[in-house]
Ligand code: ATP
């Protein structure tokens with residue numbers, strides 16, 4: 001779990017702003033759900049036989065009433081629960097998003113943390129391939145907005161329940177024939193979640209997985225048509241993609257379209273965005289049957305990428321830094337600073353006392369564009385000294401000038 005320190009949050013905040021504007025441009029509205037949910041929500045909503053539910057959740061018993069609670073390992077289950085609970089889908093589809101921390105007990109490494117952040121986007125009660133494609137296209141727009149190139153898109157279709165059942169039977173037969181190469185996870189999942197056996201990273205199982213029957217080949221006419229319609233729209237948008245018939249995604253609840261956006265720039269953690277359709281989830285969680293599709297982006301991975309493509313610039317702590325000498329000047333500084341803030345100028349008043357030299361040193365590290373100096377004689381004469389601190393403005397010490405106190409706010413507002 002990471003601390004974001006002052007310099008680092010300067011990177012998070014503009015990213016969040018870009019993301020909010022981007023989501024708004026597609027009509028998505030913000031939702032905020034609790035970090036804690038009942039464990040059974042995730043067990044049902046994500047699936048018992050998944051990495052997340054089997055070994056990654058932070059689960060504890062509420063000491064007050066003995067309920068089992070879990071810190072959300074992803075957003076979708078909570079978003080769907082809230083939509084059902086508040087009847088959001090009563091008479092209209094919803095485009096919603098959430099952004100915030102999620103928790104998974106994983107082995108930490110670059111791009112893989114135990115508390116990380118997701119941008120989670122959900123389109124509820126929309127069934128068509130048009131919306132699947134729109135979601136993929138909108139992610140492509142985010143890459144463009146952030147100046148990120150070389151992203152790879154992989155897509156697949158998981159079909160519908162009956163198609164998966166037919167495939168599952170064929171797959172189990174195949175797995176049974178290759179029992180000898182299955183690892184512990186593979187054996188355990190053979191009958192509970194055979195599709196996930198193919199999702200293995202174990203090199204000894206790759207040949208067996210490559211030769212396994214492909215779910216894609218079991219798709220019926222309607223599922224194929226849905227998939228083809230998504231592809232046609234991606235072609236319209238000029239987005240390149242690759243069919244990956246092995247992609248099943250980590251969660252149990254997907255059907256039809258699934259997709260992942262990957263990169264080579266993040267070492268082993270290649271996936272930045274993953275999503276797909278999950279038409280059965282709303283009903284599974286107790287709502288009226290409603291189709292849904294969504295995706296999640298890992299913000300730490302996104303930030304890492306953004307840093308590589310668009311290096312950070314230093315963000316000043318304020319526009320104006322006020323240095324002062326003497327009790328009277330310090331009090332005037334506080335009053336003037338409030339007037340400046342009224343005018344929309346960001347101000348730091350040097351805290352406490354100190355020599356001009358030490359105060360100017362702080363002013364300089366704050367990266368403020370302007371220092372205002374309030375001291376004895378000048379103050380008595382009703383003026384302040386204003387000094388431009390940034391090289392781009394002026395380069396010599398003559399850049400210091402006197403400005404009458406009653407015109408100071410207007411003068412500074414003009415300069416920042
Ligand atoms: P992975 O295969 O990398 O474990 P996942 O399939 O578990 O990913 P999802 O559940 O689809 O990931 O989550 C969506 C996104 O959240 C991922 O594409 C990734 O960018 C990010 N993500 C997932 N787990 C972590 C983690 N432990 N730390 C940081 N980011 C993560």
Ligand code: MG
Nearest residue numbers: 051052104250
């Ligand atoms: Mg994972």
